[in-house]
Amino acid sequence: MSKYHRVGSEAGDKAEIKRSSKVRYRINWKRFAVFILLVVLVLFLCIKGITGCVNRDKPDDGSVKKDNVADPSTVELKGDEPPTGEDTSIRGIPELKDVLTYDDGDLLVLVNKYHGVTRDYEPEGMVTVEMSMAAWDDIQIKKEAYDAFVEMFNDAAAQGYSFCICSGYRSYEYQQELFENALATQSEEEAHMFSAYPGRSEHHTGLAIDITSESMDWALSQDFASYPEGQWLDEHCQDYGFILRYQKGKEDITGYQYEPWHFRYVGKEVAKDIMSRGITFEEYLGEN
Numbered sequence: 001m002s003k004y005h006r007v008g009s010e011a012g013d014k015a016e017i018k019r020s021s022k023v024r025y026r027i028n029w030k031r032f033a034v035f036i037l038l039v040v041l042v043l044f045l046c047i048k049g050i051t052g053c054v055n056r057d058k059p060d061d062g063s064v065k066k067d068n069v070a071d072p073s074t075v076e077l078k079g080d081e082p083p084t085g086e087d088t089s090i091r092g093i094p095e096l097k098d099v100l101t102y103d104d105g106d107l108l109v110l111v112n113k114y115h116g117v118t119r120d121y122e123p124e125g126m127v128t129v130e131m132s133m134a135a136w137d138d139i140q141i142k143k144e145a146y147d148a149f150v151e152m153f154n155d156a157a158a159q160g161y162s163f164c165i166c167s168g169y170r171s172y173e174y175q176q177e178l179f180e181n182a183l184a185t186q187s188e189e190e191a192h193m194f195s196a197y198p199g200r201s202e203h204h205t206g207l208a209i210d211i212t213s214e215s216m217d218w219a220l221s222q223d224f225a226s227y228p229e230g231q232w233l234d235e236h237c238q239d240y241g242f243i244l245r246y247q248k249g250k251e252d253i254t255g256y257q258y259e260p261w262h263f264r265y266v267g268k269e270v271a272k273d274i275m276s277r278g279i280t281f282e283e284y285l286g287e288n
């Protein structure tokens with residue numbers, strides 16, 4: 001049995017096919033002509049449409065509109081759109097202005113309460129801090145920051161000062177743990193002042209380090225400012241490209257308490273400019 005359904009009897013089919021084949025031949029030519037016309041029409045409309053799009057986007061003077069060029073590593077947030085992967089259930093978190101999706105190598109990357117990174121943001125070119133310069137094992141930071149720290153560490157050691165890194169890169173998950181711990185042990189206001197919300201910690205960039213010393217019993221406290229190691233760092237950090245990130249009296253700009261132990265690598269030139277003028281990184285970038 002054929003899969004095609006046939007109408008009418010089998011008898012006389014041959015004559016019917018012969019007669020109709022000529023008719024079909026003529027009809028096919030007409031259809032072909034119509035088909036060609038349609039193809040030409042569709043092509044014409046397509047080309048017109050494409051040209052129209054190009055004309056809409058291209059400014060008259062041939063230059064590229066600045067507004068149309070987005071930094072590919074930064075996503076601007078509009079309205080109440082949540083940043084990628086961020087837990088928005090915690091109260092008191094200020095709205096983000098933008099969020100970084102990947103590391104484009106910018107040493108002046110700004111991460112604070114208003115400028116974040118996505119959960120899966122990973123800094124490039126990380127190295128592990130040698131145990132002789134670390135309080136714990138497996139502390140990682142970016143190579144540029146590490147090379148500068150080694151130089152600073154050696155010069156300080158030659159002058160009789162000894163300190164080490166006790167915190168470098170922190171992942172989103174680790175920062176979340178720290179923040180939740182802060183919320184559990186402090187008031188909400190204190191937690192926001194003393195601890196960064198996950199995705200908004202400068203430590204996530206691999207360019208921030210916390211420094212302590214044996215004389216401090218490896219602890220982090222504001223007392224470090226009155227210890228010889230803390231004073232040496234305050235005086236010399238900029239010569240190696242580091243800035244004291246959260247300064248005294250600038251809490252309303254940085255959003256954090258004074259942290260004499262937290263240093264941020266920005267490169268020598270910028271560090272010297274910032275520290276000599278006594279301004280914050282936000283002020284330097286015009287983001288305060």
Ligand SMILES: [Zn+2]
Binds near residue numbers: 167208209262
């Ligand atoms: Zn820190």
